[in-house]
Amino acid sequence: MDNVPAADLARRPDEVAAMFDDVADRYDLTNDVLALGQTRLWRRAVVNAVDPLPGDRVLDLAAGTGTSSSPLARRGARVIPCDFSLGMLSVGARRDPSLAFVAGDALRLPFADDAFDSVTISFGLRNTLDPVAALTEMRRVTRPGGRLVVCEFSHPTWAPMRTVYTEYLMRSLPSVARRLASEPEAYVYLAESIRAWPDQPALSGLIRTAGWSSVAWLNLTGGIVALHRAINPASSPPAPAPAPAPAPA
Numbered sequence: 001m002d003n004v005p006a007a008d009l010a011r012r013p014d015e016v017a018a019m020f021d022d023v024a025d026r027y028d029l030t031n032d033v034l035a036l037g038q039t040r041l042w043r044r045a046v047v048n049a050v051d052p053l054p055g056d057r058v059l060d061l062a063a064g065t066g067t068s069s070s071p072l073a074r075r076g077a078r079v080i081p082c083d084f085s086l087g088m089l090s091v092g093a094r095r096d097p098s099l100a101f102v103a104g105d106a107l108r109l110p111f112a113d114d115a116f117d118s119v120t121i122s123f124g125l126r127n128t129l130d131p132v133a134a135l136t137e138m139r140r141v142t143r144p145g146g147r148l149v150v151c152e153f154s155h156p157t158w159a160p161m162r163t164v165y166t167e168y169l170m171r172s173l174p175s176v177a178r179r180l181a182s183e184p185e186a187y188v189y190l191a192e193s194i195r196a197w198p199d200q201p202a203l204s205g206l207i208r209t210a211g212w213s214s215v216a217w218l219n220l221t222g223g224i225v226a227l228h229r230a231i232n233p234a235s236s237p238p239a240p241a242p243a244p245a246p247a248p249a
């Protein structure tokens with residue numbers, strides 16, 4: 001990989017936060033270039049999937065610089081962008097001073113139970129140490145009947161496109177990033193973490209494991225990105241039945 005060290009995918013949360021602190025200043029520019037102009041389309045799809053009513057309370061988790069939050073605010077939602085990288089939050093506060101950024105960890109959210117009508121996360125779930133724990137915590141802060149929208153890199157469904165895309169991820173993306181980004185190693189991590197991320201049905205399974213219901217997904221850009229949607233059931237799913245006692249010998 002062109003002399004760039006391989007990314008360690010099992011990063012500690014403080015290492016992930018520090019990595020985003022380092023790329024914060026050029027994050028949005030680098031992102032737009034590397035996503036080959038697709039980000040606007042993906043952001044529009046997120047807003048349509050969240051479909052907030054004016055005044056709805058929406059948590060945008062792992063919001064970074066708030067680029068995923070601003071379109072929700074423009075739709076009339078009361079959006080709270082939350083992230084644990086102070087570097088990303090301070091770039092965001094300069095970029096869009098109208099947003100009320102909150103510092104917080106996806107695994108221990110600083111919000112009350114049922115605080116939000118919807119919760120969404122764009123390109124952040126993959127970075128959490130324990131995605132099922134994050135999805136469970138997201139469900140805790142969502143009211144019963146409220147909505148989850150996860151926008152994340154996924155797996156192209158058409159085999160020839162998958163081959164070209166994997167080549168782009170593992171070769172072109174790190175070398176383009178090296179020219180654009182202050183911390184190109186972060187983009188090697190990006191490429192490798194995308195490759196290792198569960199595909200669409202497997203992520204649906206993780207969302208269900210976290211207690212969400214009515215899970216469905218929509219492929220964007222041929223499955224390079226997938227939008228998973230789910231509902232917080234009105235009551236918690238029943239705990240699994242205890243294993244039957246062994247029959248007496």
Ligand SMILES: C[S@@+](CC[C@H](N)C(=O)[O-])C[C@H]1O[C@@H](n2cnc3c(N)ncnc32)[C@H](O)[C@@H]1O
Pocket residue numbers: 013016017020061062063064065066067068082083084085088104105106107121122123124127128129
């Ligand atoms: C690729 S950026 C996405 C930012 C934004 N949502 C977007 O779409 O542009 C991923 C963000 O996830 C944040 N993140 C990763 N793990 C997190 C955690 N456990 N708690 C809060 N934020 C986290 C990082 O700090 C980073 O800002």
